[in-house]
Amino acid sequence: ATWAAGGKVEGKADFVRSFCEMCTSRCPIQAKVVDGKAVLVSGNPDWGATGGTLCARGVSGQSQLYDPQRIQKPLIRVGERGEGKWKEVSYEEAYDYIAKQMQGIKEKYGPEAMAFGCRKGPHMSYLYTFAKAYGSPNTHNHESTCPLARTVGLEVTFGTAGLGLDYGNCKYIVSLGRNYFEGINVAQVRGVMNCINKGGKLVSIDPRYSLTSAKAHEWLPIKPGTDLALVLALNHVFIRDGLYDKDFITKYTEGFEAVKASVTSYTPAWAEKETGIKAADIERIAKEMAAVKPKAILDWGWRTTFTPEEFELRRAIIIGNMLLGNLEVPGGSFFSKGPGFINGLVGKPVVQGIAGFKTPPFPKPAKPRVDGAGVKGHPMELAPAGDGIAQAVPESILTEKPYPIKGYFAYRYNPVVTMPQTNRVIEAMKKLDLLVVCDIYMSDTAMFADVVLPESTYLERDEGFNDYSGGVPAFTLRQQVVKPVYNTRAHWQIFKELSEKMGLGAYFPYTNIDDIRLTQMGGKQDLVKMGKEKGFVNFGMKPLFLRDKNSVAEFVKQFPDAQSLVNEQGYIDKYLTNLKTPSKKIELMSQVAQNVFGRGVPVYRPIQIAESGQQLFIQGKTGLHTNGHTHNVPWLHELMPENRLWMHPETASKLGVKTDDLVEMASTVGKQQVKAYITEGVRPDTVFCYMGFGRVSPGLKRAYKKGVNSNLMIPTSTVPVCGITLQTAGVTLKKV
Amino acid sequence: MATQKRYGMLYDSNKCIGCQACSTACRAENKVPDKVSRLQVWIEGPKGKYPDLITDFHRKSCVMCDSAPCVPVCPTGASYTTSDGVTLVNEKFCVGCKYCIAACPYQARFLNPETGAADKCTFCHETRVSRGQKPACVSICPTGALIFGDMNDSKSDISLALKSQRAVKPKEHLGLKPKVVTVPNWRGGDA
Numbered sequence: 001a002t003w004a005a006g007g008k009v010e011g012k013a014d015f016v017r018s019f020c021e022m023c024t025s026r027c028p029i030q031a032k033v034v035d036g037k038a039v040l041v042s043g044n045p046d047w048g049a050t051g052g053t054l055c056a057r058g059v060s061g062q063s064q065l066y067d068p069q070r071i072q073k074p075l076i077r078v079g080e081r082g083e084g085k086w087k088e089v090s091y092e093e094a095y096d097y098i099a100k101q102m103q104g105i106k107e108k109y110g111p112e113a114m115a116f117g118c119r120k121g122p123h124m125s126y127l128y129t130f131a132k133a134y135g136s137p138n139t140h141n142h143e144s145t146c147p148l149a150r151t152v153g154l155e156v157t158f159g160t161a162g163l164g165l166d167y168g169n170c171k172y173i174v175s176l177g178r179n180y181f182e183g184i185n186v187a188q189v190r191g192v193m194n195c196i197n198k199g200g201k202l203v204s205i206d207p208r209y210s211l212t213s214a215k216a217h218e219w220l221p222i223k224p225g226t227d228l229a230l231v232l233a234l235n236h237v238f239i240r241d242g243l244y245d246k247d248f249i250t251k252y253t254e255g256f257e258a259v260k261a262s263v264t265s266y267t268p269a270w271a272e273k274e275t276g277i278k279a280a281d282i283e284r285i286a287k288e289m290a291a292v293k294p295k296a297i298l299d300w301g302w303r304t305t306f307t308p309e310e311f312e313l314r315r316a317i318i319i320g321n322m323l324l325g326n327l328e329v330p331g332g333s334f335f336s337k338g339p340g341f342i343n344g345l346v347g348k349p350v351v352q353g354i355a356g357f358k359t360p361p362f363p364k365p366a367k368p369r370v371d372g373a374g375v376k377g378h379p380m381e382l383a384p385a386g387d388g389i390a391q392a393v394p395e396s397i398l399t400e401k402p403y404p405i406k407g408y409f410a411y412r413y414n415p416v417v418t419m420p421q422t423n424r425v426i427e428a429m430k431k432l433d434l435l436v437v438c439d440i441y442m443s444d445t446a447m448f449a450d451v452v453l454p455e456s457t458y459l460e461r462d463e464g465f466n467d468y469s470g471g472v473p474a475f476t477l478r479q480q481v482v483k484p485v486y487n488t489r490a491h492w493q494i495f496k497e498l499s500e501k502m503g504l505g506a507y508f509p510y511t512n513i514d515d516i517r518l519t520q521m522g523g524k525q526d527l528v529k530m531g532k533e534k535g536f537v538n539f540g541m542k543p544l545f546l547r548d549k550n551s552v553a554e555f556v557k558q559f560p561d562a563q564s565l566v567n568e569q570g571y572i573d574k575y576l577t578n579l580k581t582p583s584k585k586i587e588l589m590s591q592v593a594q595n596v597f598g599r600g601v602p603v604y605r606p607i608q609i610a611e612s613g614q615q616l617f618i619q620g621k622t623g624l625h626t627n628g629h630t631h632n633v634p635w636l637h638e639l640m641p642e643n644r645l646w647m648h649p650e651t652a653s654k655l656g657v658k659t660d661d662l663v664e665m666a667s668t669v670g671k672q673q674v675k676a677y678i679t680e681g682v683r684p685d686t687v688f689c690y691m692g693f694g695r696v697s698p699g700l701k702r703a704y705k706k707g708v709n710s711n712l713m714i715p716t717s718t719v720p721v722c723g724i725t726l727q728t729a730g731v732t733l734k735k736v
Numbered sequence: 737m738a739t740q741k742r743y744g745m746l747y748d749s750n751k752c753i754g755c756q757a758c759s760t761a762c763r764a765e766n767k768v769p770d771k772v773s774r775l776q777v778w779i780e781g782p783k784g785k786y787p788d789l790i791t792d793f794h795r796k797s798c799v800m801c802d803s804a805p806c807v808p809v810c811p812t813g814a815s816y817t818t819s820d821g822v823t824l825v826n827e828k829f830c831v832g833c834k835y836c837i838a839a840c841p842y843q844a845r846f847l848n849p850e851t852g853a854a855d856k857c858t859f860c861h862e863t864r865v866s867r868g869q870k871p872a873c874v875s876i877c878p879t880g881a882l883i884f885g886d887m888n889d890s891k892s893d894i895s896l897a898l899k900s901q902r903a904v905k906p907k908e909h910l911g912l913k914p915k916v917v918t919v920p921n922w923r924g925g926d927a
Binding site for chain 2: 039040041042043050052053054055056058059060062181184186189190193197209211213214215219220221623624634635638639648679680681683684
């Protein structure tokens with residue numbers, strides 16, 4: 001498109017459709033390019049759920065792109081580990097070095113002594129393929145430091161974790177620490193705001209007054225770590241007063257009687273003592289939710305791990321939603337409708353799925369995974385092997401149990417800051433024989449590496465299709481907006497080239513990006529073309545809710561083969577009694593969790609995170625930064641260069657501190673000086689900070705040593721059943 | 737529809753989540769140098785006593801006064817108002833005397849460190865609005881907190897919004913007739 005003449009912007013403006021990578025939400029974007037330079041990144045105007053909008057992190061993509069502090073060339077360490085002395089090398093030299101070292105580890109310790117970790121996303125399969133081709137079972141992503149409890153809770157209940165929540169059509173949302181307006185996913189932000197605009201109610205349960213609390217109709221500052229008591233009391237009221245959806249429970253679920261028996265003693269009066277939330281409020285919220293059911297949502301959370309009783313909490317929340325009968329209705333919860341789901345429903349392929357390449361079988365690993373994820377009989381057997389348990393890797397490096405990990409390949413992953421107990425993770429990184437980091441910045445993990453491979457940022461690289469199905473099947477496509485600014489390459493190129501060096505090229509049989517895309521779309525050129533033009537591929541479907549007769553009718557109009565599935569109510573509900581659970585139904589009581597862990601239905605075990613005399617330390621997201629990633633991006637750094645420790649005036653006066661005074665914060669595993677921020681917006685027994693600050697890498701010149709590193713305070717732990725890490729700790733504070 | 741346009745903007749502080757997408761998009765679209773801003777969003781709070789708290793959100797930018805005090809004080813004519821009601825700075829004529837900066841009661845202007853000229857929000861007049869697009873801040877806002885358009889067109893989004901919303905004009909007592917108006921936080925008194 002030619003930019004109209006006569007304005008300040010000169011030259012030609014092109015608009016390139018792609019999707020964002022400033023966080024993992026992957027919102028569809030459109031970049032404006034003038035004279036080969038990216039000048040404005042905004043939302044993809046044709047993507048309905050975001051409608052051309054984007055968050056500050058997304059808009060700051062160009063600030064990251066042109067940042068001279070990015071890694072500009074491959075580097076090999078020449079000084080001591082972590083000293084920051086590097087030799088600039090070519091990709092060829094870097095590959096040769098990595099191949100030689102990895103070969104050495106394989107010969108000396110076996111391939112399982114190499115672990116491979118990355119942030120979850122469409123790039124993950126390239127790392128995992130590389131790892132499996134090499135022969136290691138030890139692959140993981142970041143999920144066990146983020147939402148893995150929710151994943152496991154959903155899988156146990158539904159046989160799949162592929163479910164979403166329809167905020168936009170909901171009439172009542174209860175959030176337990178899920179911070180929509182700061183842990184931003186643009187489509188969800190819009191959904192929740194739509195709910196509020198249409199008269200829906202938002203209740204924020206959070207020890208801290210977040211921006212979500214600020215927008216909510218009610219803020220209830222719960223005593224941290226007692227959310228399970230609140231949810232059990234809500235479930236108690238739903239059942240005690242017969243407010244639950246009896247038809248739904250009878251037809252689609254197993255184990256109601258066990259749930260009913262388990263919540264008898266969890267009265268609102270009992271929960272008040274645990275949570276600090278008044279029994280009358282709990283009664284009222286339960287009744288308000290039930291009055292608008294099924295358009296009521298008890299949010300099952302995201303990165304919100306408060307106590308070791310996470311599995312119970314997520315399960316109790318899911319059960320609460322099922323008592324409200326909100327599954328597969330607008331304004332409730334729903335199964336993701338990817339191509340596999342739709343084709344399975346219709347009984348024949350009507351929607352193109354993302355196809356892969358034919359590759360040789362992977363060598364069978366000689367030993368099981370160190371983290372035990374998905375390993376039968378292991379305490380972590382219910383944790384999905386596709387995600388793995390990230391925090392197990394540093395432990396295996398340090399303890400050499402169940403066997404030693406000697407090499408680590410971290411791709412777009414920064415465990416030093418995103419994993420609990422920073423000092424222990426650093427100790428582990430230092431002990432490695434080989435650390436390879438592929439990233440765009442000299443991250444806190446990259447600074448300890450032997451080899452650093454710079455990747456092109458998402459605005460500089462073409463990529464394959466990304467499954468972005470939700471209410472309907474859809475794929476998004478990442479496209480190069482500008483040519484690489486520095487000497488960097490795309491991950492699909494890096495892993496192919498490195499594999500070829502190691503004689504594993506057969507696992508990456510593609511020739512170029514066009515080959516990847518066309519293969520993914522089953523050879524259908526028209527779909528590839530649509531992806532390039534629109535930035536996404538969809539199939540003209542409207543959101544399908546299986547228990548909503550209007551949307552089912554629309555679906556049958558498009559796919560007449562599905563007519564035979566429709567019942568007399570106009571629903572397609574056979575799917576709900578043919579789930580991949582042992583009973584094929586929704587398992588309110590899980591026989592598997594009962595047999596293996598004695599945790600068939602959620603029960604309450606009180607947890608003490610903080611000792612007497614300590615404060616409870618909690619952390620959370622800001623809308624201006626992403627986890628361990630964006631803090632050095634110039635524009636975002638300017639908006640929020642550091643964090644402070646939120647503390648209530650009562651706490652502050654006991655310590656004798658004012659805002660911006662320095663406080664020493666200590667836990668069992670770390671100690672640091674932090675700036676205080678005195679505010680009424682946090683409970684007197686709790687302190688809070690935003691995560692991802694206090695960076696240890698001098699290569700991040702802006703973010704280095706600015707603010708509090710929340711994970712320095714958190715002890716390493718692995719929560720029973722679901723394998724997630726804790727994100728809370730007890731801390732002792734004193735004035736400096 | 738009137739032929740002469742008169743642009744205005746409504747900022748609904750209830751819908752604003754303080755995400756700074758608008759101020760960042762403004763920086764990108766208008767190449768605003770680091771450390772200065774044409775647009776900021778201020779988050780004021782939490783205020784009150786635990787647990788009864790509120791947080792207010794404020795848009796800080798030029799409010800496009802009908803009687804803009806920054807225009808008559810300009811000795812060179814660099815500050816001017818277009819026929820569609822948008823006050824702009826012609827940086828070629830600006831001598832950096834800062835009279836306009838001093839005259840603005842909204843602290844909306846600054847000296848651009850790269851051009852040396854007075855600078856401020858333009859409603860993206862040259863790059864977007866004159867081409868029929870919305871200002872960058874409006875089109876990027878995830879929650880639809882900003883509504884922009886021609887107030888002379890009774891059917892435009894902005895005219896309809898102004899009829900239905902309890903909007904206030906910032907510092908109305910000064911009589912400068914700003915065309916950027918705010919829907920204040922409804923959590924203050926009721927509920």
